[in-house]
Amino acid sequence: MPHLLRAMALLGVLLVAQGVSAQKLRIAGDAWAPYSDVSLLNGGLSTDLVRTALSRAGYTTEYEQVPWARAIHGLSEGRYDVLINAWYSEERTRIGQFSGEYLLNKLRFLKRKSTDIEYRNLAQLHPYSIAVVRSYAYAPAFDNDVDLKKVPVASFSTAVRMLAAGRVDLAVEDEYAARFALSREPDEVRDNIVFVPKSLSENGLHILVSLKNPDHDKIVADFDNAIAAMKADGSYDKLFKLHDL
Structure with missing residues (x-):
């Protein structure tokens, strides 16, 4: 019995030590x-x-x-x-x-179906307003391009609603996150938005x-x-x- 008590006491000490560590x-x-x-x-x-x-x-x-x-x-x-x-x-x-x-995240631009915006390089996008989420880092070239007209917003949901309403020309988001968010937006938002071909970047x-x-x-x-x-x-x-x- 004393041996069992000592073993139980030792186990208790080990468990306490594990919890502390x-x-x-x-x-x-x-x-x-x-x-x-x-x-x-x-x-x-x-x-x-x-x-x-x-x-x-x-x-x-x-x-x-x-x-x-x-x-x-x-x-x-x-x-x-x-x-x-x-x-x-x-x-x-x-x-x-x-x-x-x-x-790994694949970043994509989104636009209204009614527009003919294309993306091959960032210089092509200088004429357009782009909704971006405050404090997000997207890609170094994009983040550091001072000629891009970035419009800070609180969330991607805000960005995509502004896009559908014509208040900005583009939005940018991870592809899976964008698809998930769009699936929960009203029809007038979801059905008016498409991805621009070619990714902005792939981010780890x-x-x-x-x-x-x-x-x-x-x-x-x-x-x-x-x-x-x-x-x-x-x-x-x-x-x-x-x-x-």
């Missing part, structure tokens, strides 16, 4: 279906991938869905440890450390870990290793199927 990360993202949205299964594909990878790496997570600008600001101040959906930009390296690419999707977290290097390394392991054992692909992507 598991770092709880405050993670954030905006509503960007089908990748992140609290109304979707497990919060959407990106949310599911990130939380699963971090869990496998030994972290616990607490997720908060907030507007994109608030998520970026919160990460810069250290209120959030991890931003789950981030495209690379040099400016963001001042507030966080990027993981490796864990998803990363997590961005706040530099305010002293363990940012380790969190990024642990996440990258967990994603690699998930790809190797098939669980990565299973999550895509679970989310019908």
